[in-house]
Every structure is written in C-alpha cells, then in structure tokens.
Amino acid sequence: MGISISGLGSGLDTAQIISDLMALERQPYTRLETSKKNLQSEKSIFQSINTKLNTLKTAVSDLLLNANFNLVSGKSTNEGVVKLKTAEGASTGNYNIAVTQLAQSHSIKSKSLDPAGTTLQGTTLKIGSVEITVGDEMTDGEALEYIKNQINSKDTGLTAAVVSDSDNSKVLVLTSKETGAQNKMVLSSTDDGILLEGTALSALDITDIADNGQNTIQKAQDAKFTVNGLSITRSSNTISGVIDGVTLELVAAGSSQVTVARDTDKIVEKIDAFVKAYNDVINTVRNNLSKPADATKMNPLQGDSVLKTISNELYNLFTSATNLTDGYKMMAEIGLEIDKGITKGSLMTGTITFDKEKFKEAFSKDPNAVIDLFKHNENGIMKAMDNRLKEWTSSVNGLITSKIKGYDSEIDMLDDRMEALDNRLQMKYEQLKKQFTAMEVALSGLKSQQSWLTSQLASLTALTQANKG
Numbered sequence: 001m002g003i004s005i006s007g008l009g010s011g012l013d014t015a016q017i018i019s020d021l022m023a024l025e026r027q028p029y030t031r032l033e034t035s036k037k038n039l040q041s042e043k044s045i046f047q048s049i050n051t052k053l054n055t056l057k058t059a060v061s062d063l064l065l066n067a068n069f070n071l072v073s074g075k076s077t078n079e080g081v082v083k084l085k086t087a088e089g090a091s092t093g094n095y096n097i098a099v100t101q102l103a104q105s106h107s108i109k110s111k112s113l114d115p116a117g118t119t120l121q122g123t124t125l126k127i128g129s130v131e132i133t134v135g136d137e138m139t140d141g142e143a144l145e146y147i148k149n150q151i152n153s154k155d156t157g158l159t160a161a162v163v164s165d166s167d168n169s170k171v172l173v174l175t176s177k178e179t180g181a182q183n184k185m186v187l188s189s190t191d192d193g194i195l196l197e198g199t200a201l202s203a204l205d206i207t208d209i210a211d212n213g214q215n216t217i218q219k220a221q222d223a224k225f226t227v228n229g230l231s232i233t234r235s236s237n238t239i240s241g242v243i244d245g246v247t248l249e250l251v252a253a254g255s256s257q258v259t260v261a262r263d264t265d266k267i268v269e270k271i272d273a274f275v276k277a278y279n280d281v282i283n284t285v286r287n288n289l290s291k292p293a294d295a296t297k298m299n300p301l302q303g304d305s306v307l308k309t310i311s312n313e314l315y316n317l318f319t320s321a322t323n324l325t326d327g328y329k330m331m332a333e334i335g336l337e338i339d340k341g342i343t344k345g346s347l348m349t350g351t352i353t354f355d356k357e358k359f360k361e362a363f364s365k366d367p368n369a370v371i372d373l374f375k376h377n378e379n380g381i382m383k384a385m386d387n388r389l390k391e392w393t394s395s396v397n398g399l400i401t402s403k404i405k406g407y408d409s410e411i412d413m414l415d416d417r418m419e420a421l422d423n424r425l426q427m428k429y430e431q432l433k434k435q436f437t438a439m440e441v442a443l444s445g446l447k448s449q450q451s452w453l454t455s456q457l458a459s460l461t462a463l464t465q466a467n468k469g
Contacts, residue, residue, distance in 0.1 A: 014436040022429055029421050036414045042300055043407035045288055049310070050393060050400040052281045057389040059274040063382045064375045069367070071266035074246060078256035083249040090245025090260050097248070098255040099225040103179035103237045106193075106220035108213075110204035112169035115141025125200035127156040134200065144172050147200070157183065157194050172204060176220060180235025184220035185209055193220075223250050262367070264360045272354060275336070278314070279351040285311045286350055306403050313388060315350060322379040327369025328362065331381060334370055335359035 062068050067088040074086040082097050113119060120143035125132045132150045134143045144162045151160035151174070161173045176183040176194060186193035187201070187209060196206065211219040223234045227242055239248040246260055288301040289308065301307060319338060321329045328334055335358030339348045363370045374382045392399040 014440065018429070018432045018436060021432060022425065025425055025428055029418060029425060032414055032418050032421065036411060036418070038300060039407055039411050039414070043404055043411070045284075045301065046306075046400055046403050046407070049281065049284055049307075050404070052277070052284055053310075053389060053393050053400065056274070056277040056281050057386065057393055059270075059277040060382050060386045060389060062270050063274055064380075064386060066371075066375075068270050069267060069371045069374075071263050071270075072245070072260055073263040073266065074258060074260045076256045076258050078254060079251070081250075081252055081254035081256040082258065083251060084258055084260075085247045085249075086260060087245040087247075091243055092260050092262060093243075095227050095243060095258040095260070096229075096255070097225060097227055097258055099223070099250050099253050101221060101224045101253060102250055103223035103235055104218055104221045105176045105179050106184040106209075107173065107175040107217040108185060108206065108209045108215045109163075109174075109217055110172040110206055110215070112165055112171055113140040113144065113204075114168060115139060115144075115170055119203045120144070120147075120200060123200035123203050124198040126195075126197040127151065127158060128195060130154045130156050131198070132200075141170060144170055147172060158185070173217065175218075178235070179220070179237065180222050181220050182235055225250060264363055267363065268356050268359060271336070271359065272356075275352045275354045278318070282311065282314065282350045306399060309399070310392065311350065314385070317385045317388060318352070318381065320381070322373060322376070322381060324372055324376060324379050327366060328373045331373070334362040334373065 070089050072086050072088075072090045072092060074084045074090070076082050076084055081099055117140040118138075120134045120140050121138060122136050123134050123143075125134075125147060130150075132147055134146065138146065148160040148162050151158055157177055159175050159177055161175075163171050163173055165171050174185065176185060182192065184193040185196055187196055187207075189195055196209075201207070206215050208214045209216055223237050223239070225232055225239075232239075232242060237250040239250065240246075242248065243258075243260065246258075248258075285307050288299060289304065289311065290299065291302060292299055315338065318331060318336075331337065332340075335355035337353055337355070338350060340353040340355075342348050359370075372380065374380055376383065393401075395401055
C-alpha cells in the first residue's frame with residue numbers, strides 16, 4: 001500500500017483534490033451505470049409483460065377445452081334424502097329419485113361379561129385369516145380389550161369396541177367397516193361374508209347373527225332406490241356411475257328431484273378470467289407506450305415496436321370477424337366488446353367490457369354457435385389468439401424472449417465496458433496519489449532547504465553586526 005502525505009508540503013487538501021479529479025474521470029462510468037439501470041428497468045417491464053401474456057395464454061387455453069363449456073351443477077330438491085356432487089361433463093337432465101332403504105353395516109354384540117371373570121382365558125377368535133389367541137392369565141376385562149385392539153390393528157374388515165352395559169359388565173361390539181349385505185359377518189364357511197370362527201365365540205355367546213338374531217344389533221343391508229322408476233341396488237350410500245359424472249349421497253328414505261344442468265355462471269367465470277388477463281396485458285402495454293403526463297419527460301418504451309405489435313395484434317385478433325358460415329361472427333354479438341360505447345380516441349383504453357347477461361342470453365339461445373366462435377378449429381377467435389400467444393411467449397425464440405435476450409446482451413456488453421473502465425479509473429487514482437505524494441515530498445524538501453538557508457543568513461547577519469560593534 002502506498003503512503004499518502006496530504007498537504008504536508010503544500011498545505012493543500014490534496015486528498016480532496018484527488019477525489020474531485022476522480023469524480024470528473026468517473027463521469028463516463030456513471031453514465032454507463034445509468035444506462036445499465038435503464039436497460040434493467042426496461043427488461044423487467046418485458047419480463048412482467050411476458051408473465052401476464054402467459055397468464056392470458058392459460059386463460060385462452062381454458063376456453064379451448066370442451067369441458068369448460070360443459071360445466072354443470074346439480075341440485076337436489078330434498079337434501080335430507082339425497083345430496084349430489086357433479087364432475088365436468090356430467091350428464092344433464094332431471095332425475096326423480098326415491099330411496100326405500102339405506103345401506104347399513106352389520107353390527108353384532110357378545111353377551112355381558114364380568115371384567116374380573118376368566119371365561120375367555122385360552123380361547124381363540126379367528127376372523128378370516130386373522131387369528132387372535134387370549135392369554136391364559138387374562139381376566140375377561142383384559143381379554144376384551146386385547147381382542148378389540150387386535151381387531152382394530154389388523155386387516156379384518158371389522159371394527160371393535162368394548163362397551164360397559166352396567167357397572168359390573170362389559171360387552172364386545174363388532175361392526176363391519178363397509179356397508180352392504182356382502183359385508184355381513186357369518187358363522188358358516190358356506191355363507192358369503194366375513195367368517196367368524198373359534199372357541200371364543202361360544203365364550204362370548206355369539207351364536208346367532210342372522211338379520212333378526214339374538215346377537216344382531218344392526219343387520220347388513222344394501223341401499224335400494226329408484227332413478228326415474230328404474231330400481232337400483234348398491235352396497236354403499238355413496239353412489240357413482242348411475243348418472244354419468246354425478247355422485248349421489250343417500251341420506252334417508254324418501255324422494256327428491258335431482259336436476260343436473262349446464263352452469264352458465266361457471267362458464268362466465270372462465271370467460272371473465274380471460275377478460276381480466278387480456279385487460280391486464282393491454283393496460284400494461286399501453287401504459288408503457290403512452291406519453292407521460294409531464295410533457296418535459298419521455299416514456300423510455302414510448303413507441304416500442306414490440307409493444308405496438310402486441311397491442312395491435314391482440315386488438316385485431318379479438319375484434320376480427322370470423323369466417324364461420326352460421327351463428328355468431330364477432331365477440332361483440334355475445335357481450336364481449338372493446339371500448340364499448342366510446343367514440344373519443346383519447347378515452348379509448350383498448351380493454352374488453354364483458355356484458356355477462358348478454359353472454360348468458362346468447363349461450364342459452366345457441367351454445368354451439370358460441371363455442372364455435374371461441375374454439376372452432378380453423379376460424380375460432382381463441383384458436384387464433386392461442387397460436388399467436390404461443391409464438392410470443394415461447395421460451396426458445398418467442399417475441400418477448402428475443403427482446404429479453406437482447407437486453408441481456410446489451411447489459412453484458414455494458415458490464416464488460418464498466419469493468420474495463422473501472423480498472424482504468426483505479427490505475428488513474430493510484431497514479432494521482434503517487435504524483436501528489438511526490439509533489440508534497442518535493443515541496444517539503446524545498447521548505448527544509450529554505451529553513452536552513454534562512455537560519456544561515458540569520459547567523460551571518462548576527463556575526464557581521466557583532467564584528468562592527
């Protein structure tokens with residue numbers, strides 16, 4: 001590190017002089033910094049526009065899917081009897097549903113056992129392929145808890161609970177996990193169902209589990225109902241496949257009318273998402289193309305050719321008439337219009353106004369014509385817009401990507417120039433420090449000589465005056 005001697009010989013603030021000289025030398029570097037910041041700001045604008053265009057592309061893609069024009073909703077007139085859920089493309093129509101019985105799980109109970117007793121010691125209970133053996137030293141209370149825990153922790157198809165039916169007795173309750181007659185418990189291998197075997201059955205006094213048997217709490221049964229008069233049986237109260245795209249949830253015996261219809265409100269939501277995305281792009285583009293309110297200033301992207309291309313082509317794509325031979329030809333016919341009712345150029349924003357009621361009316365009148373206007377393979381407006389948006393937003397050679405790459409290239413060039421200039425400025429700074437240090441050292445030496453000569457002259461003068469005296 002060099003030694004700086006500020007003002008030692010000259011009395012000047014040489015450090016400040018060097019700083020001021022370097023500020024002048026650094027002006028070209030400062031201009032490059034400003035240029036870089038401006039480029040980065042413009043680049044960020046195009047990155048934002050690219051994000052908004054991708055959002056618009058997603059909204060347009062949604063309007064090219066048949067399913068999004070076949071969105072449905074369902075309604076039950078009596079949700080105390082049946083509820084429903086609809087999926088995309090569900091079969092529309094009116095359905096009269098009458099529920100005569102709900103599906104039930106099979107539930108049985110043992111006899112009451114004294115928790116201190118030893119009836120279950122050494123017995124076994126087999127459920128399907130799962131075998132449970134009670135220890136020889138367990139009380140009946142311990143055995144019941146052990147059996148319950150084993151059943152609930154293994155794949156038996158059952159759940160178990162131990163219930164105190166009095167202060168001094170407990171009961172084992174077994175329930176099939178699934179509803180329906182096919183999931184009932186049985187005591188004979190010749191019957192279909194969940195087979196119970198073992199010496200514990202007699203100890204528990206589980207001997208009669210038929211529908212009206214002494215051990216039966218609730219019999220296993222299927223759900224039975226009719227849809228428009230057609231009798232249907234299912235093992236579950238959650239029914240799918242009877243009406244395409246509709247899941248029924250049977251709640252109680254009774255009747256209800258279920259209506260599944262195309263839901264224009266859901267379709268409107270999809271189109272509204274497109275309108276918002278389109279307007280967001282246009283507002284951003286036009287704000288960067290327009291002149292600032294302050295006439296002395298200029299928008300850096302004012303007149304940018306890429307932004308003009310986006311603004312003009314989106315407008316042309318949206319407002320152009322299709323070549324469809326039948327039905328609707330323009331978006332304005334179905335309630336989507338740019339600058340609706342505005343005739344003064346200065347007030348035009350280029351954004352879409354969405355008349356939802358007009359759209360619903362047009363869709364109700366001729367849904368296929370509306371769908372064709374959006375997504376016809378050759379003439380649909382959304383089809384043409386989707387193709388153009390893909391060109392603009394391609395991550396390889398898209399219009400916006402190319403623009404951003406151009407900014408990256410310019411910024412890289414500025415970085416190289418700034419690095420080289422910064423190195424030269426550092427060398428200049430070191431050079432100035434050395435020059436001013438050398439000057440101070442030289443001036444300090446001259447001052448020392450001046451002081452010596454002054455002292456010598458003073459001594460000579462004094463000697464001369466003494467000799468005269």
